[in-house]
Amino acid sequence: MFFVDTLETEGLGNRSYLAGGRTTAVVVDPPRDVDRVVAAAAARGVRIGYVVETHVHNDYVTGGPELARLTGAQYLVPAAARVSFARVPVADGDRIAVDTGLGLKALATPGHTPHHTSYVLVEDGREVAAFTGGSLLIGTVGRPDLVEPRLTEQLARAQHASAHRLAAELPDDVRVLPTHGFGSFCSSAQSEGDATTIGEERTGNDALTQDVDTFVARMLAGLEDVPAYYAHMAPLNAGGPPPVDLTPPRTADAEEIAQRLAAGEWVVDLRSRTAFAEGHVAGTFNFEGEGKLATYLAWLIPWGKPLTLLAASAEQLARAQRELVRVGIDRPAAAATGGPDSWLRAGDGLRSFPRTDFAALKRARERGEDVVVLDVRRDSERAGGYVRGSVHIPVHELHERSGEVPAGVVWVHCAGGMRAAIAASLLDAEGRRVVAVDDGFEAARRAALTVSEGDADDVPGTGTDGDGGADPGTDGGTGTTGTAGTGRGGSAA
Incomplete structure (x- = not known):
């Protein structure tokens, strides 16, 4: 048999x-x-x-x-x-x-x-x-x-x-x-x-x-x-790909992490988006180790760019290495485990930004706050509905197009939270003030924040609106906490 x-x-x-x-x-x-x-x-x-x-x-x-x-x-x-x-x-x-x-x-x-x-x-x-x-x-x-x-x-x-x-x-x-x-x-x-x-x-x-x-x-x-x-x-x-080497990378201390950031290398924090938002080393990017790490990190990083991984544990680091070799990112330049306090150079402060939901976005607009809403979903998702007045830049294009995001506090959303966290970290690394909307897109519909493509109030393709939709299976879970406000020391929020 x-x-x-x-x-x-x-x-x-x-x-x-x-x-x-x-x-x-x-x-x-x-x-x-x-x-x-x-x-x-x-x-x-x-x-x-x-x-x-x-x-x-x-x-x-x-x-x-x-x-x-x-x-x-x-x-x-x-x-x-x-x-x-x-x-x-x-x-x-x-x-x-x-x-x-x-x-x-x-x-x-x-x-x-x-x-x-x-x-x-x-x-x-x-x-x-x-x-x-x-x-x-x-x-x-x-x-x-x-x-x-x-x-x-x-x-x-x-x-x-x-x-x-x-x-x-x-x-x-x-x-x-x-x-x-x-x-x-x-x-x-x-x-x-x-x-x-x-x-x-x-x-x-x-x-x-x-x-x-x-x-x-x-x-x-x-x-x-x-x-x-x-x-x-x-x-x-x-x-004919060579064999893989899954042995641990060399360990980087706080000084080396700072030097690699200063040299323009990619330093990626693998912790959950919740932990990253609460406190992280300035200039680092957040790609959750438990999300679609290989797809999105390999998609966004310039090919061949030196990569340093920051992980909560040796186990998380090992899982990330295994995922990355599957897409040809074979050896991180360096790595560190633990938490942001141990990755931070003496005298520097942690950055942070708030996480919130679509209901909080609605309240902010009702209060008359001047917010920039950035939609980082794919074109097909946006074609099914989008937040009125939002800017549309898919997450995989954001690193090259971040200069198109208008001035102000940027509320970033996707379909479920994972891509919004990546995008928020990219903008935060540039010193922008960000709020990560960690919520399913259906909540935006329930809050009456969305319009459909071609509505008279919005003209798709201008950068202030577009065409939207939700693919809940594309991002990680929701689980929002808090509302927009001030984060920990060094925060840009």
């Missing part, structure tokens, strides 16, 4: 798979921190005989070469993929014997990339599961615009054809096991649900229910920005 174990990489919204029989297993689209995979195989008591890639990934660094080296497994990569390392090339129709009565069948499914390949798990001649990578996802497909702009429409049409090939060649009860689609920006739309089959996709996936022209037009119209670090992932993967 076969098994399939799922290895979640939640911060990136991806899945890898360990599948096999009684003695031997195959790993599909392995994460870079391969110790997790080795442990999963050991728990099953199986040998990893094969490591396979559905495609050269654009959103994370693969652990394929290292896993194959450690285990002696054969490393299978689509034959058409342009890579510079030794591998076993896989072509459409190839079959791989994994264990007694268990094998893989390769199906060319271009669309997410030109060389994308899915693998069908076959037990005793019966198809039981399909590892679809970035092809057929749950209710959607992988986006086609990550390779080359000139190929986007061609790849979108290929995605439609590949989805139809899978549906035509596989029985309804075959499990669909994609790599992307669980929060990954590689997905062309937000996936719904946690499991699916070919039969369910046949009736619920746009690629299988819409004609090709309608499908392509709608998908291309809905594509948004992708994290900037994606540009570096495919070249790293094509070159």
Whole structure:
């Protein structure tokens, strides 16, 4: 009897798979921190005989070469993929014997990339599961615009054809096991649900229910920005990533932290947004270690910029290192653990800023306070409703566009609080007075603060308003405390 174990990489919204029989297993689209995979195989008591890639990934660094080296497994990569390392090339129709009565069948499914390949798990001649990578996802497909702009429409049409090939060649009860689609920006739309089959996709996936022209037009119209670090992932993967080093970074004292800040390096505080707002070293940025750290830190930091991590504990630091190597940020320049008092140079004071909610924003406006409201959500979120009079700069653009934020106290919001905390820390590091609105966007609607795109009172695109919406799953929890007011010593609030 076969098994399939799922290895979640939640911060990136991806899945890898360990599948096999009684003695031997195959790993599909392995994460870079391969110790997790080795442990999963050991728990099953199986040998990893094969490591396979559905495609050269654009959103994370693969652990394929290292896993194959450690285990002696054969490393299978689509034959058409342009890579510079030794591998076993896989072509459409190839079959791989994994264990007694268990094998893989390769199906060319271009669309997410030109060389994308899915693998069908076959037990005793019966198809039981399909590892679809970035092809057929749950209710959607992988986006086609990550390779080359000139190929986007061609790849979108290929995605439609590949989805139809899978549906035509596989029985309804075959499990669909994609790599992307669980929060990954590689997905062309937000996936719904946690499991699916070919039969369910046949009736619920746009690629299988819409004609090709309608499908392509709608998908291309809905594509948004992708994290900037994606540009570096495919070249790293094509070159064969080196092993990771997860040993602790060198320890920085308060003086070194101050020097690194003065040199313009990035010093990132991994503590919760609540703790950061209460007190932090001036000039540091807040990316919560328990949030989507790898996605947002790798998206915003200039590639190759020296990075120092500040963590509440050694455990938090280790988790952050593990997340960051998955996107190619391999070795922090330095790190420190503890709290802001131990990271602060003698004579300096901590900065702080208030956290509040949308109800407090409404009261501030009713009192006639001159507040600047900054919306850092994505364009598609804002298109569904926005706070009247707000400035719109998505969080991933704020570091470069902070000069566009009007003078005054800046109340920063997103859909749930996490991105607002990042944005507030970026502005606070520039010496701006900020208030972090740590609240779900539905509370803004309940407070009657929002308008819809195109309302006569606001003209979208002017910088004082725009087009809004909420994606509660994009940020961390709410849990607001306090109202706008004065923080601890050194606060800009």
